Amino acid sequence: MTLKDFWHNSKIGVMGGGSWGTVLANLASQNSREVRVWLRDEESVRLINSTRVHSAFHPHLQLNERVHAYHSLERFFDGGLQAVLWALPSSVCREQAQRVAPFLQGDEIILHATKGIEAGSLKRISEILTEELPCRRIGVLSGPNLANEMARGEPAAAAIASVFNEVCDAGQALLAGERFRIYREADVVGVEWAGALKNIFAIASGALDAMKLGWNSRAMLMTRGLAEMVRFGKVMGAQEATFLGLAGVGDLFATCSSPLSRNYRVGFQLAQGEKLDQVLAELGSTAEGVKTAQSVYEYAVARKIDMPITEGVYRLLTEKVPVLEVLHHLMSRPAG
Amino acid sequence: MCPNIINEKTGSHPSIRFEQIPIIPGPLSRFERIRSKLLEDVVTRTQNELSHGSLDILLGEALYTERLRLKRDHGNIFTRSRLKNDRALWGQVHGGLVKPAAEVDRHLLLQQVIRYYANEIGSHFDSRVYRFATRAVPWGFSWLLNAASVKRFLPWGMSESLESRLHIVGEVPALQSLAKKGTILLVPTHQSNIDSVLIGYIIYLMSLPPFAYGAGLNLFSNPILSFFMSRLGSYTVDRQKTNSIYKHTLKNYSTRILSEGIHSIFFPGGGRSRSGAIESKVKLGLLGTALEAQIEGLRSGNPSPRVFVVPMVSSYHFVLEASSLIEGYLADSGKHRFIHTDDDFWQPAQMLGFFWKLFSSQCGVTVRIGKPLDVFGNFVNEDGESIGPNGTIIQPSKWLTTRGEIRCEPQRDVEYTRELGARLVDRFHKDNTVLTSHLVAFAFFETLRKKYIDFDLFRFLRLSLPQRSIPYSDFLEAAEIYHKKLLNQAARGALFVADELQTGNTEAWVKDGLSQLGLLHDAAVVKVHDGVIWTEDMNLLYYYRNRLTGYGLSLLAEWEGNQTILGKNDSQGFLA
Numbered sequence: 001m002t003l004k005d006f007w008h009n010s011k012i013g014v015m016g017g018g019s020w021g022t023v024l025a026n027l028a029s030q031n032s033r034e035v036r037v038w039l040r041d042e043e044s045v046r047l048i049n050s051t052r053v054h055s056a057f058h059p060h061l062q063l064n065e066r067v068h069a070y071h072s073l074e075r076f077f078d079g080g081l082q083a084v085l086w087a088l089p090s091s092v093c094r095e096q097a098q099r100v101a102p103f104l105q106g107d108e109i110i111l112h113a114t115k116g117i118e119a120g121s122l123k124r125i126s127e128i129l130t131e132e133l134p135c136r137r138i139g140v141l142s143g144p145n146l147a148n149e150m151a152r153g154e155p156a157a158a159a160i161a162s163v164f165n166e167v168c169d170a171g172q173a174l175l176a177g178e179r180f181r182i183y184r185e186a187d188v189v190g191v192e193w194a195g196a197l198k199n200i201f202a203i204a205s206g207a208l209d210a211m212k213l214g215w216n217s218r219a220m221l222m223t224r225g226l227a228e229m230v231r232f233g234k235v236m237g238a239q240e241a242t243f244l245g246l247a248g249v250g251d252l253f254a255t256c257s258s259p260l261s262r263n264y265r266v267g268f269q270l271a272q273g274e275k276l277d278q279v280l281a282e283l284g285s286t287a288e289g290v291k292t293a294q295s296v297y298e299y300a301v302a303r304k305i306d307m308p309i310t311e312g313v314y315r316l317l318t319e320k321v322p323v324l325e326v327l328h329h330l331m332s333r334p335a336g
Numbered sequence: 337m338c339p340n341i342i343n344e345k346t347g348s349h350p351s352i353r354f355e356q357i358p359i360i361p362g363p364l365s366r367f368e369r370i371r372s373k374l375l376e377d378v379v380t381r382t383q384n385e386l387s388h389g390s391l392d393i394l395l396g397e398a399l400y401t402e403r404l405r406l407k408r409d410h411g412n413i414f415t416r417s418r419l420k421n422d423r424a425l426w427g428q429v430h431g432g433l434v435k436p437a438a439e440v441d442r443h444l445l446l447q448q449v450i451r452y453y454a455n456e457i458g459s460h461f462d463s464r465v466y467r468f469a470t471r472a473v474p475w476g477f478s479w480l481l482n483a484a485s486v487k488r489f490l491p492w493g494m495s496e497s498l499e500s501r502l503h504i505v506g507e508v509p510a511l512q513s514l515a516k517k518g519t520i521l522l523v524p525t526h527q528s529n530i531d532s533v534l535i536g537y538i539i540y541l542m543s544l545p546p547f548a549y550g551a552g553l554n555l556f557s558n559p560i561l562s563f564f565m566s567r568l569g570s571y572t573v574d575r576q577k578t579n580s581i582y583k584h585t586l587k588n589y590s591t592r593i594l595s596e597g598i599h600s601i602f603f604p605g606g607g608r609s610r611s612g613a614i615e616s617k618v619k620l621g622l623l624g625t626a627l628e629a630q631i632e633g634l635r636s637g638n639p640s641p642r643v644f645v646v647p648m649v650s651s652y653h654f655v656l657e658a659s660s661l662i663e664g665y666l667a668d669s670g671k672h673r674f675i676h677t678d679d680d681f682w683q684p685a686q687m688l689g690f691f692w693k694l695f696s697s698q699c700g701v702t703v704r705i706g707k708p709l710d711v712f713g714n715f716v717n718e719d720g721e722s723i724g725p726n727g728t729i730i731q732p733s734k735w736l737t738t739r740g741e742i743r744c745e746p747q748r749d750v751e752y753t754r755e756l757g758a759r760l761v762d763r764f765h766k767d768n769t770v771l772t773s774h775l776v777a778f779a780f781f782e783t784l785r786k787k788y789i790d791f792d793l794f795r796f797l798r799l800s801l802p803q804r805s806i807p808y809s810d811f812l813e814a815a816e817i818y819h820k821k822l823l824n825q826a827a828r829g830a831l832f833v834a835d836e837l838q839t840g841n842t843e844a845w846v847k848d849g850l851s852q853l854g855l856l857h858d859a860a861v862v863k864v865h866d867g868v869i870w871t872e873d874m875n876l877l878y879y880y881r882n883r884l885t886g887y888g889l890s891l892l893a894e895w896e897g898n899q900t901i902l903g904k905n906d907s908q909g910f911l912a
Binding site (some may be wrong): 133163164165166 | 738
C-alpha cells in the first residue's frame with residue numbers, strides 16, 4: 001500500500017477543538033477517511049455535529065462532513081486511530097496525555113501543534129508526550145499559521161520535525177494541500193523551542209504597538225528577540241539554523257505583527273494599563289507566552305543566559321512595571 | 337590488609353551456586369547441526385542486500401581498504417597463515433575486477449568474498465569442549481586461589497572459595513527467567529580482556545545455557561585460546577575490517593544467531609574502555625541486530641520471539657592492561673604524533689599471571705546484572721512484558737508496525753537503536769558499583785588537580801614526582817566530601833556503592849581502597865608515607881579515577897554549574 005493510499009483510508013483524531021485544532025481537523029479531512037475531534041465542552045460537540053460549524057472560533061468555516069466531534073474518549077478512540085494531532089494548550093498537556101494513554105495502541109503517529117513548554121520543568125511538549133504516551137513516533141508541527149487566516153484558506157507554510165521520517169511523511173500526507181506547504185526539519189528541539197519562545201516577543205510587540213511606535217522599533221525588537229531565541233535555544237540543544245526557518249523567524253514575524261495573535265493582544269492591553277488577570281479573562285483562550293516568559297526568564301537567570309527583552313516582558317507581566325520604564329531600561333543597556 | 341572473612345553482605349545473589357552445576361543445553365548446543373544452513377543463509381541475505389548498487393565500486397572499495405589493512409598488518413607466527421589466505425582472496429578479487437564484467441561475474445565474486453567472511457566469523461561450538469572448559473575453569477580457579485593463598489599463611493585446611501572474590505549481584509533471577517522466555521542479548525561493559533573469560537564463567541554460574549559472543553579477532557591469534565573460544569560459541573569480530581561487505585556479513589550473522597534463539601553477548605562499547613571510564617558511547621551497528629531479530633521473530637509467528645537486552649557492569653580494583661590502555665587513550669586524545677598500538681597479546685601465561693595476581697591479593701570483582709530491557713530500551717518485567725511510561729504494559733509489535741504492518745523501516749530502526757544505545761549508556765552508569773579504590777583514586781586525583789588548576793590535562797599528567805604529593809590529611813578531608821556526594825548519588829539511584837563504602841568511617845574505607853587500588857602494577861598508583869600521599873604513575877591514577885567520570889562529581893562540574901546530565905557532557909572524555 002502506498003503512503004497516500006494508507007492515509008486516505010485512515011482515521012485521524014484531533015485532540016482539542018480550539019481555533020487551531022478545528023482548522024487542522026478540516027485540513028486532515030481532505031486527505032483521510034474520517035477525522036474525529038475531541039473537545040472538553042459537551043455543548044460545543046453537539047453544536048459542531050449539528051451545525052458543521054465551530055462558531056466560537058470560526059463562524060465562517062464550514063467543516064467537512066468527514067469531521068465529527070466527540071466528547072467521550074472511549075468513543076473517540078473506538079476502533080483505533082492511525083494518527084493523533086495534538087492541539088491542546090501546554091498547561092493541560094500532561095494531564096490529558098495521562099488520560100489518553102490507556103486508549104492508545106502504540107502504533108499511532110502523534111503530531112503535536114502546541115507552541116509552549118511545561119511551566120517550571122521547561123520540558124518540551126514532545127518530551128511530555130514521550131513520557132506519558134505508549135507511543136514513540138511523535139513529531140511537531142509549527143510555523144506562521146494564524147488560525148483565522150488558515151481558516152480562510154490563505155496560502156501558508158509550516159515546518160514539521162521528528163526524529164522519525166514516517167512522522168514527517170504522515171504529517172505531509174495528511175495536512176499538506178494546494179494552500180498549505182509543509183517543510184521537513186530535522187531539529188525537533190529547535191522547532192519546539194522556537195515556537196515557544198516567540199510568544200514572549202509577541203507580548204513585547206503588542207506592548208510596543210500600544211505605545212504607537214513604528215516599524216523601526218518593531219524591527220529592533222524582532223531582531224534582538226531572535227538573537228535571544230537563538231542564544232537560549234542553543235543552550236537547550238537546538239541548532240541555530242532552525243531559527244532562520246519557518247518555525248523560527250517565520251513564526252516570529254507573523255506573531256509579532258498580527259493583532260490576531262493572542263500573545264500580542266496580552267502585551268497590547270497590558271501596555272494600556274490593564275491588569276493581567278483581567279486581560280487573560282477577557283481573552284478566553286490561552287496565551288502561552290505569559291507562562292513561557294516566566295519559566296524561561298527564571299531559567300535564563302540561573303544559567304546566566306543574557307535575555308534582556310525576556311526580562312523586560314517578565315517584569316511587565318509579574319512586577320507590573322510600566323512599559324515605558326521597561327523600554328527605557330532596555331534602551332539604556334550598554335550595546336554589545 | 338583486609339581480613340579474610342566472608343562478609344555476609346558482600347555475597348553474591350543467593351541463586352548463584354558456586355559448585356559444579358550440570359551443563360544447561362541451549363540452542364547453541366545444536367549449533368553444529370544448523371551451522372552450515374545458517375552460514376548459507378547469511379551469505380544469501382548479505383548478497384541480496386548488497387546487490388543493488390554497482391558491484392564494481394563495492395568490491396573496489398573493499399579491495400582498497402583490505403589491501404591497506406594487509407599492508408599495515410605484518411602478523412605474527414599465529415596469524416601469518418590467515419593473512420596469507422586474505423592476500424590470496426584479494427588477489428583473486430583484483431584479478432577478477434580488471435577483467436570485463438562479461439568475463440568474470442561480479443555476483444560470484446561478491447559471493448566468494450561474503451562466504452569467506454562468513455566462514456571467518458562463524459564459530460564452531462562444541463558442547464564437549466564447553467563441558468570440559470566449565471569443569472576446568474572453576475577447578476583452575478580454586479587451585480589458583482588456594483595455591484596463592486598459601487603464601488598468605490592461611491590456616492591449614494582452610495581453603496578460600498571463589499565466593500569471597502566474585503560478587504555477582506543485581507537482577508540475576510530476572511535474567512534466569514527471561515532466558516527461558518526469549519533470546520538474551522547480554523551487553524557488558526568492557527575493561528579488560530579477562531572480561532570474556534569471566535563472563536563465560538558467570539553465565540555458567542547462573543545456570544544459563546552457553547552464549548554466543550563476538551570476540552576481537554586478535555584474541556584468536558593464540559591457537560589454544562582460539563580453539564577454546566571458537567568452540568565455546570564465540571564468533572570473530574575484526575574491527576580492522578571496515579568495508580561494508582564485512583559489516584553487512586557480520587550484522588547478518590548476528591541477526592541470524594539471535595533469531596535462532598541463541599543467546600548472545602556483545603561488548604557495545606566496541607573495544608575495551610581505554611580511558612577507564614564507563615562507556616559513554618556505544619556502537620549501534622551490532623546493537624541494531626537485536627531489533628532486526630525482534631522484527632524477524634514477530635513476523636515469523638514464533639511463539640517466544642522476544643529479544644531482551646541485559647546490561648552488565650563489572651568493577652575491578654585492578655585492570656592488568658591499564659597502562660597500555662590509558663597510554664593509547666592519551667596518545668589519541670592528545671593527538672600526539674606517535675600513536676601507541678594497543679594490540680597487546682593475550683598469552684596463556686599472562687592470563688595465568690592475572691589470575692594469580694587477582695587471587696593472591698585481596699582484590700575482588702563485582703559484577704552487576706542490570707535490569708533487563710527490550711530492544712527499545714524499555715524495562716522488561718519477569719514475564720517478559722515491556723513496561724512503557726507510567727508502568728503500563730506496551731506491545732513491542734505495535735512499535736514496529738508502520739502503515740499497518742510489522743516491517744523493517746531502516747530510518748525508524750536506526751532511531752530506535754539510537755534510543756536503546758542512549759538508554760544503555762545511562763543504565764551502565766546507574767548499574768555501576770563503585771569500589772573503594774575508585775573513590776580513593778578519584779579523591780586523590782581531584783584534590784591534586786585543585787592544586788594545579790590552571791594546568792591543562794596533559795601538562796597536569798606530566799607533573800614531576802615531588803609535585804605529585806599532597807598532605808594525607810588534605811586528601812582525607814576531600815575523600816570524606818566526595819564520599820558524601822557519592823552516597824547522595826547512590827541514594828538517588830544514580831549508582832551503586834560497594835558495601836565497604838557504606839560506612840561513616842572514612843579511615844576504614846580509605847584504608848581498604850588504598851590497599852586495593854591497582855595494587856599489582858609495577859608502579860604504585862598511590863602511596864602513603866609520613867603523612868604524605870603521592871603517586872608514582874599519573875596515567876594509571878587518571879585511569880582508575882576515570883571510573884567515576886560522567887557523574888558530575890568533578891571539579892569541572894562544579895565550575896560549570898548544574899550540568900550533571902550523566903555521561904552526556906563528556907564529549908572530551910576528560911573530566912566531568
